[in-house]
Amino acid sequence: MSFVKLTASTLAIAAVSATAAAARDNVQVAGSSTVLPYASIVAEAFGENFDFPTPVVESGGSSAGLKRFCEGVGENTIDIANASRAIREKEIKACADAGVTDIVEVRIGYDGIVFASQLDGPDFTAFEPADIFNALAPKVMVDGELVDNPHTKWSDFNADLPDAEILAFIPGTKHGTREVFEEKVVAAGCEATGAMEAMIEGGMSEDEAEDACLAVRTDGRSVDIDGDYTETLARIDGNRNGIGVFGLAFYENNTDTLKVATMSGVEPTTESIASGEYPVSRPLYFYIKKAHVGVIPGLQEYAEFFVSNEIAGPNGPLSNYGLVSDPELAETQEKVSNLTTMGSGS
């Protein structure tokens, strides 16, 4: 085996790989790991019911997905970006710079964020945003004064809560869930306890106070989880007193080990989230590159199929998995069939 021959064959393989990327006949999707399960359920059903190949779905996070989405137009770029938050101005601009000007925004439904703990752990069954703030903020209100958080047990600040050590597993900062958690729970608690007012009185500007409100204590009672919900679940399993933040869909698949807490007296269910009663929820989106419609076979069919009543409707497979279906689904369907781009209309 002369290595000249081997080197030649190596070069040949390299050459073959360089001439790659021929015409693409499948839809490519990337983005949020929260949307991934839904997108893969739809992709699977799409492959079964249409003559188009099953779309390729990848995760990687909302921001990473949108970044790839905005790389430009062409067969070697993705067609759809999934996101657990709305696209930002900055990203729209980056898209436009790369030639991706016509984007169709599709809201597929809502995702609820729930607080859950070990099934036979202490009785964490009812929370107010103020409780979470009191437990997790670095500075809280005690007797009308803003002081370093002295609380070590839930019962320290709310006698209705169990006499258990404070220990919370919250999503890390790279997660879209963290943003919702901060905005809808911590900030709400900050205002409710009067801490925000006290900060402003203490000389902070309103913006500074808002930022300061979102901070969490760093003495180990609040643990950032950078992995996914399975990791949070494992931590809860190991800590009787632990409280974890989960997506509703994840909780609904693990009801046999977790019990959920109400927030402001509302139990998180698909119904209470759809009606807006349950406060901690966020919309989920995907974004279509309009320039690819008609070029990539099946792209529009996939999008229409995604938001069709039998898939995204109240009794469809997505809602069975834990997605809270959008009450305004009919408008979304219309938007997808007309391919109404962002900024035109509405």
Place this chain on the structure above:
Amino acid sequence: MTDATAPMGADVPKKARKSSLYGTDDRTKKRNAAEKRFQMYGIAAIGIGIFFLVILLVSIVRSGVPAFTQTFIEVPVYLNEEVLDPNGNRDPDDLRRVSTFGYAPLIDQAIFNQVQQTEGLTTTLEDASDMRKMVSASAPAILRDYVLANPDEIGETVDFRILAASRVDGYMKDRVTRESVARDKNIDAAHLDLVDQLVEAGTIKREFNWDFITGADASENRPEQAGIGVAMIGSFFMMLVVLVLSLPIGVAASIYLEEFAPKNRFTDLIEVNISNLAAVPSIVFGILGLAVFIQFAHLPQSAPLVGGLVLTLMTLPTIIISTRASLKAVPPSIRDAALGVGASKMQAVFHHVLPLAAPGILTGTIIGLAQALGETAPLLLIGMVGYIATNYPEGIASGFLDPNSSMPAQIYEWSKRADPAYYERAWGGIIILLLFLMTMNIIAIILRRRFERRW
């Protein structure tokens, strides 16, 4: 000095004379005891190692073996013409228009009929749609594919073997208990009662599931359908890239370094760096791969080709080091003899040294490949994790270039999913991966045993 030591020296022979060949003196006893102790430490160390190995294997096998069996429902389904072909003309386009959602009620009805026809069966479920929770979401697709392939059979009753839902499957495998069902909205206790009775009637069976080994991955709401087959193909193509690239490059580099290169500072530097590269954490190669192959060279993300290239970088030092070791093990007399009868240096190497070193090189390569097969960290960064491997590649080019997963990435992906049924599949995947690794290592051992020559 000599004065001081003399009296002591005079004492020693006295003591020595006391010792006998038949009795042991204190110092010997001490030394023997020390040796015993050391042996005990060694045995204890081995014992701890074996203990953990057994625990590991037992837990892997216990958690993973259930993944190889699956619960099936065998049921005759009436292919209702009114639903499937309302126009009655068997036009393929018309048939296609009925989606899997149209087929689902047929299955519900079929199981419901089966339940009612089975004698001695009592259930509180009184509606056909209640049967839905027992059936996998994959079942309507099986029916639809069958009908599209055999449009003549519309209106007939056909026997189907469909997957049971993952909760039913979990109940058969004791993963789902009645206590947990009380809190689970996916299935009710009434369903479990029915499952018990249908098992007795022979409608529900737990059988070996080839689809787990050969099948494609599935979405989150049908773990019962998921298989590792596509990821296995992805791994195969990656290993192909690794083998084709790293073996010639590695062997060429080590032959040059070992046989031809002058020994100077520069080659010393290269040698040190190769050893260093072998110790670099694999995630570093992942970042390198992301930067060079994907961001700079614009190769497709998640493609086995890129995965293979990254793993090649990781495997090369291993192969170079083992190849050099086996080249070094060939005695210089072989080279000298070849050169002595007039062979050129290259002839000496390729005709005599390399064949003798080949078993060692192959062993090193196989072990390097096995290492690459089990590697996950670099694949995280080039997008092979977080991808749902549902499509089989079409042909060789697509096998290299289309996005795919690999076995360890698939296991990681499964372990992250919400449904507990995927956890079991992750362990099952680990068993398959371990079998592959063991096979490769056994091949390496056999090669070494059979062909290795000692001097």
